[in-house]
Amino acid sequence: MAVKIKDVAREANVSVATVSRVLNDVPLVNEETKKRVLEAIEKTGYKPNAIARSLKIQKTNTFGIMIPDITDSFYTQVVRGVEDICSMYDYNIILCNTDFNSKKEEKYLDVLIEKQCDGILYIGKGISEELKEKMLKSKVPLVVGATHDHEYTLPSVMIDNEKAAYEMTKLLISLGHKKLALFSDSDTKSLVAREREEGFKKALKENRLEFLKEWYRVDSANVSGGYKMMEDLLKENNLPTAIVVTSNDDAALGAIRKAIEVGIKVPEDISISGFNDFYISEWVKPSITTIAQPMYDIGAVSARMLIKMLNNEELNEKNIIVPYELIQRESTAPPK
Amino acid sequence: MAVKIKDVAREANVSVATVSRVLNDVPLVNEETKKRVLEAIEKTGYKPNAIARSLKIQKTNTFGIMIPDITDSFYTQVVRGVEDICSMYDYNIILCNTDFNSKKEEKYLDVLIEKQCDGILYIGKGISEELKEKMLKSKVPLVVGATHDHEYTLPSVMIDNEKAAYEMTKLLISLGHKKLALFSDSDTKSLVAREREEGFKKALKENRLEFLKEWYRVDSANVSGGYKMMEDLLKENNLPTAIVVTSNDDAALGAIRKAIEVGIKVPEDISISGFNDFYISEWVKPSITTIAQPMYDIGAVSARMLIKMLNNEELNEKNIIVPYELIQRESTAPPK
DNA sequence: CTGAAAGCGCTTACAG
DNA sequence: CTGAAAGCGCTTACAG
Numbered sequence: 001m002a003v004k005i006k007d008v009a010r011e012a013n014v015s016v017a018t019v020s021r022v023l024n025d026v027p028l029v030n031e032e033t034k035k036r037v038l039e040a041i042e043k044t045g046y047k048p049n050a051i052a053r054s055l056k057i058q059k060t061n062t063f064g065i066m067i068p069d070i071t072d073s074f075y076t077q078v079v080r081g082v083e084d085i086c087s088m089y090d091y092n093i094i095l096c097n098t099d100f101n102s103k104k105e106e107k108y109l110d111v112l113i114e115k116q117c118d119g120i121l122y123i124g125k126g127i128s129e130e131l132k133e134k135m136l137k138s139k140v141p142l143v144v145g146a147t148h149d150h151e152y153t154l155p156s157v158m159i160d161n162e163k164a165a166y167e168m169t170k171l172l173i174s175l176g177h178k179k180l181a182l183f184s185d186s187d188t189k190s191l192v193a194r195e196r197e198e199g200f201k202k203a204l205k206e207n208r209l210e211f212l213k214e215w216y217r218v219d220s221a222n223v224s225g226g227y228k229m230m231e232d233l234l235k236e237n238n239l240p241t242a243i244v245v246t247s248n249d250d251a252a253l254g255a256i257r258k259a260i261e262v263g264i265k266v267p268e269d270i271s272i273s274g275f276n277d278f279y280i281s282e283w284v285k286p287s288i289t290t291i292a293q294p295m296y297d298i299g300a301v302s303a304r305m306l307i308k309m310l311n312n313e314e315l316n317e318k319n320i321i322v323p324y325e326l327i328q329r330e331s332t333a334p335p336k
Numbered sequence: 337m338a339v340k341i342k343d344v345a346r347e348a349n350v351s352v353a354t355v356s357r358v359l360n361d362v363p364l365v366n367e368e369t370k371k372r373v374l375e376a377i378e379k380t381g382y383k384p385n386a387i388a389r390s391l392k393i394q395k396t397n398t399f400g401i402m403i404p405d406i407t408d409s410f411y412t413q414v415v416r417g418v419e420d421i422c423s424m425y426d427y428n429i430i431l432c433n434t435d436f437n438s439k440k441e442e443k444y445l446d447v448l449i450e451k452q453c454d455g456i457l458y459i460g461k462g463i464s465e466e467l468k469e470k471m472l473k474s475k476v477p478l479v480v481g482a483t484h485d486h487e488y489t490l491p492s493v494m495i496d497n498e499k500a501a502y503e504m505t506k507l508l509i510s511l512g513h514k515k516l517a518l519f520s521d522s523d524t525k526s527l528v529a530r531e532r533e534e535g536f537k538k539a540l541k542e543n544r545l546e547f548l549k550e551w552y553r554v555d556s557a558n559v560s561g562g563y564k565m566m567e568d569l570l571k572e573n574n575l576p577t578a579i580v581v582t583s584n585d586d587a588a589l590g591a592i593r594k595a596i597e598v599g600i601k602v603p604e605d606i607s608i609s610g611f612n613d614f615y616i617s618e619w620v621k622p623s624i625t626t627i628a629q630p631m632y633d634i635g636a637v638s639a640r641m642l643i644k645m646l647n648n649e650e651l652n653e654k655n656i657i658v659p660y661e662l663i664q665r666e667s668t669a670p671p672k
Numbered sequence: 673c674t675g676a677a678a679g680c681g682c683t684t685a686c687a688g
Numbered sequence: 689c690t691g692a693a694a695g696c697g698c699t700t701a702c703a704g
Contacts (some may be wrong), residue, residue: 015675021673026700033674048697050698051391051396052699053699056695056697057698069416083432093430093501094430097416097420098422116385223616253619254658265369280620353692353693359682387681
């Protein structure tokens with residue numbers, strides 16, 4: 001079996017208490033003794049058992065992170081931000097893909113609690129009331145990233161999604177567009193999608209443009225979702241001159257692809273905007289006008305916030321709004 | 337504090353042993369008693385402490401997974417494959433981004449061992465001898481994905497990288513190309529990159545084509561890496577008619593982008609192939625001819641293998657070669 | 673400065 | 689079928 005603290009104690013001719021003290025850098029250990037213990041550790045190849053330690057000190061130094069899908073470029077960036085900060089503070093992360101599915105979310109929440117995570121990061125598009133209740137009841141320190149619960153009860157980190165979509169829509173209107181379509185995430189549980197839709201509608205209203213159901217499509221927030229929305233939109237006789245895709249840049253890319261396939265030029269014939277600023281968005285042809293969410297920072301800030309909570313530090317704000325940036329690229333232009 | 341097994345025992349008027357038995361579905365518990373215990377669990381809202389359990393049973397049901405960077409679409413897919421399988425078998429994963437940096441790799445390996453992971457998945461481009469020694473010495477069950485150690489000592493799951501690059505090169509030659517450039521990963525520690533380069537050279541040799549240093553570039557395996565390699569290649573007076581990009585599709589995309597920017601048409605003026613088949617590769621314009629690695633499967637198979645090892649099941653093969661697929665798309669064509 | 677002992681929250685032989 | 693007790697590998701008050 002593996003060598004344990006007892007073995008190094010015997011080897012160094014001290015008690016396990018002393019070994020534990022040098023392991024934890026408790027200052028009041030004789031230098032001589034310390035050296036002997038260190039040598040014994042070296043010699044035996046001892047590695048402390050973090051599980052046993054955790055049980056005793058009631059702290060695991062691990063966070064649970066729940067995301068819909070690591071395969072989505074958005075979450076991938078957020079997770080990297082989380083992990084980098086965690087690594088700095090000696091935390092590890094248990095990664096859970098929930099597919100934004102309630103069953104999986106509840107199961108994972110239980111597991112993370114049972115594994116005694118010091119805290120949990122929930123990154124997603126929204127939170128059901130049931131899950132929120134469960135989170136609150138469990139009393140586990142938790143921060144929500146990229147979205148929030150309805151009443152802002154839980155600490156959260158996100159951009160102002162409504163405003164972002166509003167500004168994007170306003171930009172297109174200011175370019176001269178009067179016929180605007182909306183491509184959105186079909187996930188009915190997505191709070192974020194609803195907020196972005198509100199932003200779109202608000203911009204239309206302010207400019208006395210009517211929101212037309214014929215130009216509203218929803219599908220999954222990925223390339224083929226965007227492709228399909230475009231395919232379906234093209235069945236209309238009357239076509240818009242601009243499409244605000246609020247799902248994400250992948251969906252925008254899919255829409256652009258479909259347009260190109262049927263000979264519609266982007267942005268000459270139709271302008272298309274995206275959301276998130278995925279890494280490909282500046283490289284594809286045409287490059288995509290988008291709302292740059294600070295994805296990495298959302299992860300990093302969420303993680304920092306959680307660590308602060310664990311250290312009982314004062315939070316300046318409980319619900320942090322991080323800035324986004326509207327980036328104009330090739331996929332949008334004034335209408336012909 | 338949280339409720340513990342003792343509390344539910346008291347509530348149900350039984351011993352902790354009995355509660356533990358119903359928790360673990362040990363069959364020999366009276367139905368009546370069981371019901372009482374279940375009610376007590378329900379009433380108290382008890383959640384077992386997995387850490388305490390792990391310490392006792394010497395099993396944590398968690399795997400550690402080490403990857404260079406979750407931000408890279410390749411690892412993102414692999415991790416999803418791993419997590420899906422793990423979830424089926426009730427394992428969780430601790431995710432570690434190492435940036436293929438030895439210091440981080442060694443640190444994380446230690447941490448994962450200290451946290452008593454039941455097994456470790458190392459996904460990457462190669463393994464240094466030092467790290468391998470450490471892995472072997474620790475005796476932790478471990479499987480390597482997407483690459484292998486030099487002597488194939490560790491169990492591994494990967495494609496035949498040399499052959500894949502060889503076939504891609506052969507395809508381009510068969511299209512009529514005689515002037516082929518190679519864009520590769522600049523990471524000198526990447527075993528996988530070296531193998532693909534071998535495949536490229538082998539194909540040239542077989543066709544009596546010379547490998548020219550002037551047409552060989554290395555840079556990081558991402559879009560801007562590809563962009564820069566192309567930029568640099570364009571300084572040559574004599575240009576190739578085809579470029580085999582062995583880093584990945586992102587680099588191929590970057591190279592294509594640069595070509596387009598300076599008015600070089602792909603594939604009319606120059607053919608460019610990629611590697612991995614990232615999800616964007618079929619959607620960008622031109623879509624990218626590539627080697628489709630079964631990224632998800634590499635993760636899934638690795639995870640299954642690790643689970644088998646833990647169950648002491650016989651492994652049919654220790655070093656699994658999974659199939660790849662050469663997908664021809666728009667970015668390659670016969671030379672003019 | 674150091675050690676003996678209790679205890680973290682479980683599981684599981686052992687006895688009945 | 690059930691319970692008392694030992695023990696998983698640590699940490700930390702307490703005593704000296």
